[in-house]
Each structure stands twice: as structure tokens, then as C-alpha cells.
């Protein structure tokens with residue numbers, strides 16, 4: 001055995017508990033070795049090594065680092081502790097400009113990162129930052145926030161890995177084909193994609209069912225259908241199609257906010273018309289964000305084109321009654337088809353959309369369990385392992401990064417979360433499980449006292 005530059009075989013050995021690797025055979029092991037931020041050995045091979053540092057699990061469970069595949073970190077950091085669905089009463093909700101100066105923007109991101117580390121989150125997708133929001137109300141989504149990301153990235157201040165989507169319209173609002181064309185031609189800043197991967201674009205196709213702004217096939221109770229938010233000299237549908245084709249044609253990942261079945265159907269039609277090379281870009285698969293009213297047929301077609309869904313079961317729980325004021329009962333009953341998505345094998349990530357709701361993934365997984373039980377599914381160990389994968393390996397697949405993160409296998413980065421109990425055990429609510437430690441790139445970024 002050759003010894004490393006520090007006189008040890010490994011920088012770090014983690015041992016003495018259960019380690020869910022989420023490798024292709026879902027192996028569970030008892031030890032893991034790290035060198036240079038990478039996993040180098042597992043099990044007895046890892047324990048046989050000498051290490052500079054050893055972390056004793058003391059019977060706890062380690063899982064791959066949690067990846068929230070749709071989380072507005074800048075906005076979360078600027079608003080914290082105020083969530084839209086949380087303890088903050090309406091009159092105390094932050095309003096207007098939240099961040100104006102470079103220091104405020106840095107503080108927002110760094111605050112979010114320390115909060116995420118406490119929750120065991122090691123990666124996330126920042127879904128939508130760009131020039132369309134330069135005059136935005138909050139200051140959280142404009143070009144200056146992208147600059148702050150780049151500054152902190154170059155200063156190596158990150159404790160979370162970030163996938164970032166650019167935005168050429170307004171957040172939760174309209175975009176024009178002109179702005180989109182101009183934006184997509186602007187250069188993408190050079191970054192180390194292991195820490196800040198700028199993979200593609202976010203497009204807002206429609207609104208949300210509770211506001212009757214999701215674009216739907218059959219009318220709402222008031223007779224309306226919602227509409228597309230894409231604008232231009234051409235019809236909204238044509239503007240939307242051109243935006244998706246433009247981005248996909250440049251090898252970029254396209255994430256479309258689509259909640260209504262009409263919007264999803266238009267997105268699918270474009271995806272199905274792409275040539276195979278741009279249908280599945282190297283930067284990560286195209287995907288629907290939200291997908292509230294996706295039909296079973298659409299879910300199957302999404303799987304066939306290799307696209308995915310980033311869903312928010314906790315928002316579903318919070319807005320279910322509200323949506324009931326707009327949708328006929330039988331359509332409300334079919335909304336948020338997370339059980340169908342998970343059963344179909346389409347790429348599905350369980351995400352928070354924080355600060356809409358808490359960034360605590362354990363609460364989101366408990367809300368997913370509720371949706372699965374409503375669909376009369378038995379949430380056994382196998383299904384809980386699928387849920388765990390939806391916030392780790394499947395999120396890495398959405399990032400186009402499953403070759404180097406998302407599971408605990410030799411050669412992959414040492415991003416992991418140490419939990420007090422085994423999250424696969426069906427007897428336990430996810431939210432009752434404490435986070436003891438968070439490790440990113442082999443380095444502890446959070447340790448509970």
C-alpha cells in the first residue's frame with residue numbers, strides 16, 4: 001500500500017454505521033474512505049486504510065448528500081426565516097427590495113448555504129437568474145445576483161454545489177422572444193461545473209392552478225383556461241416553441257415551469273420534434289418544473305423522450321384546498337400525480353421550491369408519503385429508497401452529473417449526509433430524523449454540537 005502525501009492512505013475514513021451507497025444494487029456498507037475530495041474505497045477495503053481523520057458514525061446512517069433540484073437559494077437567504085407557507089403572518093411577510101448591495105447579496109447566498117448545510121443539503125438548482133429580472137422587485141434574480149454567485153464561486157466560498165438556470169424573462173411572469181433570443185446569444189460565464197454549473201435556461205410557460213393561471217385543456221369552474229406567458233411578434237404558442245428549440249439547439253438544458261396539461265402538452269410536442277442530439281443534452285435532461293396537472297399519458301411520453309419532472313409535494317399539500325376552488329373535484333383528485341410519476345420510472349425529483357415552503361427535504365418527503373398513501377400505495381422500504389433517490393441520485397441525473405455525484409461509489413465526490421436514524425425504515429417519519437453532519441467534497445460543512 002503506497003502512502004499519500006500526508007503520510008496516510010486517505011484523508012478521511014467514515015465508519016461504524018450504515019452507509020446507503022445507492023449504487024446500482026443499492027448496497028449498504030459500513031465504511032468509506034476519501035482522498036482529494038473523492039471516494040476511494042468502501043467497506044473492509046476502506047477500513048484497512050490509514051487516514052488523517054476518522055469520523056465515527058456511532059451507529060448512525062450516512063446517505064449521499066441531499067440535492068434539492070429546485071430551490072431559490074438567493075431569495076431564500078434574503079427572506080429567511082420568512083417562508084410563503086410557514087409561520088409568518090401575511091402582514092409580516094417581507095415586501096419590496098430585499099437585497100440592493102453586493103454585501104447584501106453575498107449575505108443572502110452565504111446565509112442560505114449555511115442553512116442548507118444544517119439540513120444536510122449538499123447540492124441544489126437555482127432555477128432562474130438573469131437580465132429579465134434586473135428591474136425585479138426583490139433584487140434576488142437579476143444579473144447582479146449572478147455576478148455575486150460568480151464572485152463567491154471564484155473565491156471558493158461555496159459549501160453547496162450549484163446548478164444554475166438562466167432566465168431571460170421575469171420570474172413567474174412573461175418573457176418575450178426578442179429578449180430570449182438576445183439572452184441566449186450572450187456568453188455563459190466560465191465556471192468550474194463541479195461547483196457552479198450553468199446548464200441551461202428556465203422558461204415560464206404558465207401560472208398555477210389555484211390562481212386559474214395554469215394553461216388547461218378543460219376549463220376551470222369559471223369557464224376560463226389560463227394561457228401561455230410567452231410573448232412576441234408571433235402567437236404565444238409559436239414564441240414558446242421557438243424558445244425551447246433555440247435553447248435545445250444550442251445544447252442547453254431547458255426547464256419549463258408548466259403546471260397545466262395544455263402547457264405540458266406543448267412542451268412535449270416540441271421535445272418529441274427535436275433531433276435526438278438536442279433532445280437529451282449533455283448538460284442534463286430537459287424537464288417540467290411542477291407538472292401539477294400532468295396526465296398519465298403525458299408522464300409516459302415524458303419518460304419516452306428522456307425528459308423529467310421536478311415536483312413539490314409539500315406545495316401540493318399547502319395549496320390543495322385553494323386549487324379546489326378552481327378545479328372540478330375529479331380533476332383535483334388527479335392533480336399532483338407524484339405516485340404515477342414515481343411508478344412510471346420517469347425521472348422525478350422531489351424538490352422544495354423554497355422559500356415558497358421550507359427547504360427541509362424531510363418535510364417534503366413526508367408530504368410525498370402522504371400523496372403516495374392517498375394513491376393507496378404501501379410505502380415500504382423499497383419505495384422509501386426510491387424517495388431517497390429522488391433527492392440524491394435522480395437529482396444528480398437532472399443535473400447531468402450522475403457520473404460524479406449522487407451516490408457513494410469509488411470515484412465519485414465525497415458529498416454525504418449523516419442522519420441519526422435510517423431514513424429507509426418505514427416506521428419513522430422523515431422529519432423525526434436528525435441531521436448530525438454534512439460533508440461536501442470530503443470536508444465537514446456542518447456538524448451538530
Ligand SMILES: [Zn+2]
Pocket residue numbers: 070072127353
Ligand atoms: Zn420555483
